[in-house]
Amino acid sequence: MKSCYPCVLSLMVCLAMIPKCGFGQVESEPTPVPAAIFGFQDLDAGGKPAINQANVLRSAASDPERRVPVVESTLGQKVSALLFAELSASTNLVLVERDEFDKVIDELELSLSGIVDPTKANQIGRITGAKILISGSVMKIDSKLYVIAKIISTETSRVLGASAKGDVELGIDPLVTKIAEDINQIILVRSKELLPKARAEADRIAEIRKKIGDNPLPTISIKIPEQHIGGRSIDPAAESELSHICKELGFNILDGSSTEGKKADLIISGEGMAEFAVRRKNLVSVKARLEVKVFDNSSKRVLVTDRQTIMGVDVTEQIAGKSALQQAALEMAERLIPKMLEERKKIK
Numbered sequence: 001m002k003s004c005y006p007c008v009l010s011l012m013v014c015l016a017m018i019p020k021c022g023f024g025q026v027e028s029e030p031t032p033v034p035a036a037i038f039g040f041q042d043l044d045a046g047g048k049p050a051i052n053q054a055n056v057l058r059s060a061a062s063d064p065e066r067r068v069p070v071v072e073s074t075l076g077q078k079v080s081a082l083l084f085a086e087l088s089a090s091t092n093l094v095l096v097e098r099d100e101f102d103k104v105i106d107e108l109e110l111s112l113s114g115i116v117d118p119t120k121a122n123q124i125g126r127i128t129g130a131k132i133l134i135s136g137s138v139m140k141i142d143s144k145l146y147v148i149a150k151i152i153s154t155e156t157s158r159v160l161g162a163s164a165k166g167d168v169e170l171g172i173d174p175l176v177t178k179i180a181e182d183i184n185q186i187i188l189v190r191s192k193e194l195l196p197k198a199r200a201e202a203d204r205i206a207e208i209r210k211k212i213g214d215n216p217l218p219t220i221s222i223k224i225p226e227q228h229i230g231g232r233s234i235d236p237a238a239e240s241e242l243s244h245i246c247k248e249l250g251f252n253i254l255d256g257s258s259t260e261g262k263k264a265d266l267i268i269s270g271e272g273m274a275e276f277a278v279r280r281k282n283l284v285s286v287k288a289r290l291e292v293k294v295f296d297n298s299s300k301r302v303l304v305t306d307r308q309t310i311m312g313v314d315v316t317e318q319i320a321g322k323s324a325l326q327q328a329a330l331e332m333a334e335r336l337i338p339k340m341l342e343e344r345k346k347i348k
Contacts, residue, residue, distance in 0.1 A: 032285060033187060033195065034311040036096040036130035037084050040076035040147070041137040075138045079147055079176055083134070086180035092188055094278055094285045094311060096128045118157045125154025129287055129309035131195060132187060136179075143168050147175045151186055153194040160186055160194070204334055205248050211338040212249070218265030218344065220246060223256030224292065224329075226272030228321050237322040238272040238290050241329035249337070266303070266340060267295040272328070274321030277311065286312045288324035290332060294340040296347065303343040308332045 044050040087093055121133055136149035145168050151160045162182035164175040187194065224239040239256075246253055254261040256269075270292035277285040287309065294304040308331055312324025 031313050032092060032094040032283070033132055033191075034096060034128075034130045034285075035087070035093045035132040035134060035187075036124070036128050037080055037087065038133060038135040040079040040083075040135065040149075042074050042076045043137045043139045075140070075145075075172060079136075079138050079172055082173065082176040083149075083180055086176060087134075087183065090180075090184050092184055093132070094313075096130045118152050118159050121152050121154040121157050126308055129289075129311045130154060131311075134183060138172070140168060145172060145175060147172065147179055149179050149183060151183060151194070156194065156196055158193050160190060162186060201245075201330060204330060205245060208245070208334055208337050209249055212341055215341075217249070217251050217341075219252045219254055220266045220268060221254045221256040221261035221264040222246070222268045223261070224268070224270045224272055224290075226274070226325060228318065229273065229275040230317075236272065237325040238270075238329040241326045242268065242292075242333060245330070245333045246337070263297065265297055266344065267297065268336075268340075269293060269295065272325045274312070274325055276317055282315055283313050284315065284317045284320050286314075286317055286320040286324055288312060288321055288328055290325060290328040292332060292336060294336070294343075296344055299347045301347070303347075304336060304340045306332055306336050306339075 042050040084095060088095055124133060125131060131154055133152040133154060134149060135152070136147065139146040139148075144165055146165045147163065149162045151162065152158070162179055164178040164182070166175050222239055222243050224236055224242065226236050226238060243253055254264045256267070261267075270290065272288065272290045274286050274288040277287045279285070288311075289307065289309045291307045292305070293302050295301070296303050308328040310324050310328045310331070312320040312322075312327065314320035314323055
């Protein structure tokens with residue numbers, strides 16, 4: 001019998017090493033990270049912006065049928081476009097559409113050269129919903145091409161980098177492919193540096209309570225209808241979340257749909273919208289945007305306006321949209337509530 005002990009012991013060790021995933025269970029996929037790709041800047045050999053009008057604009061004479069100037073893509077623009085195509089296939093990322101960038105440029109006066117200021121990363125994230133910003137530059141020095149990418153967190157402003165170089169005659173395609181692979185790897189391996197652990201709602205409420213202090217609170221009403229494009233809205237998730245937070249803080253909340261609600265000291269109104277973004281296997285990504293303003297009844301003035309764009313991921317589109325709007329309200333509350341009380345105090 002003693003001779004069986006080593007066999008039994010080996011079997012027990014092997015069983016202990018089997019992952020406890022259970023039969024029929026599938027290992028969960030990592031949640032895709034919302035990211036935005038900004039324009040890459042063309043630099044000269046000295047590291048300064050390169051301006052080559054001959055490559056940017058051809059005269060009307062070169063296209064007599066159209067009789068208008070024809071804009072050619074710069075190397076930086078080509079890198080941005082190719083990188084967008086490469087990363088679109090990534091299971092780690094959900095890319096923000098390029099048309100969203102006009103809003104960012106208008107509201108934050110960003111340079112069209114592709115330079116993104118890390119100090120403005122948080123604001124850009126609020127407008128576009130991106131948690132990662134990707135920008136960079138392209139340099140041509142003698143017979144070599146250099147592509148340098150910056151990976152910026154909109155939550156921590158942490159900046160990481162990736163680079164690639166190659167022969168001019170081989171073009172930019174292999175360099176962009178390498179940069180895309182490096183960006184994917186960096187976001188996957190160093191996610192803790194770029195994407196800090198989410199704080200619990202209780203911690204966020206405690207932080208708001210600390211900011212507003214123990215002063216008497218005004219009566220408020222909250223009315224934020226929402227729309228789920230392509231689906232029916234069951235209940236206003238953002239309004240419910242904001243009402244819950246305000247109740248926890250001790251506000252007297254009046255019904256926003258009633259006559260009494262219209263007489264509240266502060267009236268919080270706005271709208272929420274959620275829309276399908278992309279499907280990756282069993283996960284659905286939804287983009288949601290929440291816009292809110294706070295009206296003071298005594299002064300008849302709008303005290304605060306705010307907006308938050310966020311991406312939600314779940315196995316169903318409806319739940320993803322609700323979760324995204326709920327999270328948008330939670331993040332907005334940290335800014336909105338202290339600010340509205342501060343502005344109200346100024347006019348008292």
